Amino acid sequence: MPIIDRRNTFDFTFSLITAFASAVVVLLIAGILVVLIRESSLSLGQFGVVNFLKSTDWDPVKENFGAATTIFGTFVTTALALLIAIPIAIGIAIFVTEISPNFLKEPIGIAIELLAAIPSIIYGMWGLFTLAPIMSKYIEPILKKSLGSIPLVGLLFTGTPMGIDMLTASVIMSIMIIPFTASISRDSFNLTPEVVKESAYAIGATKWEVVKNVVLPYSKLGIYGGISLSLGRALGETMAVAFVLGNNHQITASLFNAAATITVTLANEFTEADKDIYLSSLFYLALILFIISFIVLALAKFFLLKAERKYSR
Amino acid sequence: MNIDQKRRVESIIALSLSTLAALSGLFWLVFILGDVLVRGIGALKLALFLNDPTPAGVAGGGLRNAFIGQLMITGVATLIGVPIGVLGGTFLAEYARGTKLARSISILSDIMVSVPSIVVGTFIYAIMVKPIGHFNGWAGAAALAVIMIPVVLRTTEDMLSLVPWTLREAAFALGAPYYKVIIQVVYRGAATGILTGILLSIARVAGETAPLLFTSFNNSFMSTDMRGPLASLTASIFQYAMGPYEDWHVQAWGASFVITVFILLITIAGRLIIKWRYK
Numbered sequence: 001m002p003i004i005d006r007r008n009t010f011d012f013t014f015s016l017i018t019a020f021a022s023a024v025v026v027l028l029i030a031g032i033l034v035v036l037i038r039e040s041s042l043s044l045g046q047f048g049v050v051n052f053l054k055s056t057d058w059d060p061v062k063e064n065f066g067a068a069t070t071i072f073g074t075f076v077t078t079a080l081a082l083l084i085a086i087p088i089a090i091g092i093a094i095f096v097t098e099i100s101p102n103f104l105k106e107p108i109g110i111a112i113e114l115l116a117a118i119p120s121i122i123y124g125m126w127g128l129f130t131l132a133p134i135m136s137k138y139i140e141p142i143l144k145k146s147l148g149s150i151p152l153v154g155l156l157f158t159g160t161p162m163g164i165d166m167l168t169a170s171v172i173m174s175i176m177i178i179p180f181t182a183s184i185s186r187d188s189f190n191l192t193p194e195v196v197k198e199s200a201y202a203i204g205a206t207k208w209e210v211v212k213n214v215v216l217p218y219s220k221l222g223i224y225g226g227i228s229l230s231l232g233r234a235l236g237e238t239m240a241v242a243f244v245l246g247n248n249h250q251i252t253a254s255l256f257n258a259a260a261t262i263t264v265t266l267a268n269e270f271t272e273a274d275k276d277i278y279l280s281s282l283f284y285l286a287l288i289l290f291i292i293s294f295i296v297l298a299l300a301k302f303f304l305l306k307a308e309r310k311y312s313r
Numbered sequence: 314m315n316i317d318q319k320r321r322v323e324s325i326i327a328l329s330l331s332t333l334a335a336l337s338g339l340f341w342l343v344f345i346l347g348d349v350l351v352r353g354i355g356a357l358k359l360a361l362f363l364n365d366p367t368p369a370g371v372a373g374g375g376l377r378n379a380f381i382g383q384l385m386i387t388g389v390a391t392l393i394g395v396p397i398g399v400l401g402g403t404f405l406a407e408y409a410r411g412t413k414l415a416r417s418i419s420i421l422s423d424i425m426v427s428v429p430s431i432v433v434g435t436f437i438y439a440i441m442v443k444p445i446g447h448f449n450g451w452a453g454a455a456a457l458a459v460i461m462i463p464v465v466l467r468t469t470e471d472m473l474s475l476v477p478w479t480l481r482e483a484a485f486a487l488g489a490p491y492y493k494v495i496i497q498v499v500y501r502g503a504a505t506g507i508l509t510g511i512l513l514s515i516a517r518v519a520g521e522t523a524p525l526l527f528t529s530f531n532n533s534f535m536s537t538d539m540r541g542p543l544a545s546l547t548a549s550i551f552q553y554a555m556g557p558y559e560d561w562h563v564q565a566w567g568a569s570f571v572i573t574v575f576i577l578l579i580t581i582a583g584r585l586i587i588k589w590r591y592k
Contacts, residue, residue, distance in 0.1 A: 014495075121569070236432065270438070297427050
């Protein structure tokens with residue numbers, strides 16, 4: 001129980017004020033959930049839960065709404081971004097903890113943190129004016145030529161490379177989430193006891209074998225935590241992808257096509273929603289995003305807490 | 314090739330790939346920052362800071378209204394978010410120290426720190442814009458404050474926990490009530506850390522765009538009225554970058570330059586202060 005002393009009026013008042021201030025966080029989370037459910041009730045009542053999740057309709061004119069296209073877009077861009085970001089992030093962590101000379105550790109650490117501090121709208125603008133032209137001119141045609149003719153895989157790289165598409169959005173998103181995974185992985189790598197690593201070296205293991213068989217298994221929980229945190233961030237990322245995704249509600253195989261995520265749909269359509277059911281459906285999307293990212297972030301926290309307990313033993 | 318050589322080659326390949334990964338991280342940072350700095354400096358003219366926007370397509374406009382609006386929104390958000398965050402962190406680290414309640418709230422705040430900011434925007438829209446019927450600056454400030462509170466709360470909690478418990482016991486032994494111990498002893502001991510946390514939280518919200526899109530919205534005219542729609546740098550960048558005019562794009566780069574430099578300076582300063590104080 002919190003230490004609360006009723007004998008001293010000042011102290012009692014102060015403790016109540018601080019207690020209320022900390023309760024604000026809980027009230028906010030509950031408030032967001034309640035308000036989003038209330039606002040989406042109209043759409044919830046009309047389309048239900050399963051139907052809304054399954055339906056690929058997004059037709060403001062006929063007032064027919066479903067979440068499948070935006071969930072698809074969210075899932076594909078996020079998955080691809082993680083696929084690009086995780087190996088690079090873990091590579092960075094390995095470099096900083098095992099390879100880099102001491103005088104380089106600090107500057108690289110700071111550089112990674114600065115990458116995390118750049119606001120997402122800057123990423124978005126840079127993506128639109130700098131990365132998208134590079135993607136459409138050089139990288140995407142190369143991908144199309146080299147991988148486009150392979151059966152099945154080729155389906156991912158068909159169509160005209162415009163630069164405004166899922167691939168570009170995923171690349172930007174991956175640059176944004178590298179810092180989260182990298183810094184958490186680095187911290188967990190650093191917690192591997194030197195003695196365990198030295199015993200592996202002593203029986204003749206190469207550096208890579210030490211990393212692969214000692215450090216990585218030891219810091220597994222921390223890495224999972226870092227990845228889940230990055231996933232949570234990527235799911236909710238708005239401005240970095242709003243510029244380059246095209247906001248087109250469709251489900252396609254090719255990564256060269258425009259798509260829509262929940263966040264981009266909200267950013268583009270929220271202020272334009274003129275009908276109640278339209279706005280309510282947008283709130284419904286926000287509710288789905290809130291629930292998914294809350295679960296993912298809770299999972300991240302779970303891994304990190306478990307890792308913390310393991311290392312402190 | 315025998316197995317020893319194979320293992321050695323494998324090791325060299327894997328470690329080279331890691332080095333490449335680290336270089337690519339640096340590459341992106343230099344690429345993005347360099348681009349923003351080079352394109353931004355070219356756009357920095359006095360007119361950008363002193364003029365209001367001109368009608369679309371007419372040259373010579375600036376973003377004075379957005380600079381002022383951004384300062385007002387961020388300022389009010391700081392005034393709301395910092396006291397609640399610091400007091401809440403005080404409860405977790407002092408009165409409720411070590412309890413399950415404190416741990417649960419701490420975990421919830423950690424989750425809240427990463428909740429999509431655009432969801433916070435929709436939430437504030439529902440409670441502060443829809444009932445009134447029009448966008449307003451207060452709503453924008455409230456949205457940023459909601460994002461700020463858990464950040465400040467968690468850093469305050471961590472910083473207060475770093476103050477040695479014996480220091481408090483010394484004050485208790487002199488007969489001081491807990492609130493006096495907190496205000497006169499613990500806050501003094503943790504002041505640098507808390508201030509740094511506040512600085513970093515300001516850097517965090519200053520670049521937020523998504524929660525402002527449907528709360529404070531945007532305004533092409535000079536306005537300091539928090540009850541109406543208010544321009545902000547980030548919302549203006551979004552509008553200008555997506556717009557068709559070259560002049561708008563240049564101004565968007567200029568605004569991006571200012572906001573990026575501001576945030577990076579605060580972030581670096583924060584790191585330096587923490588390093589200087591706690592090492």
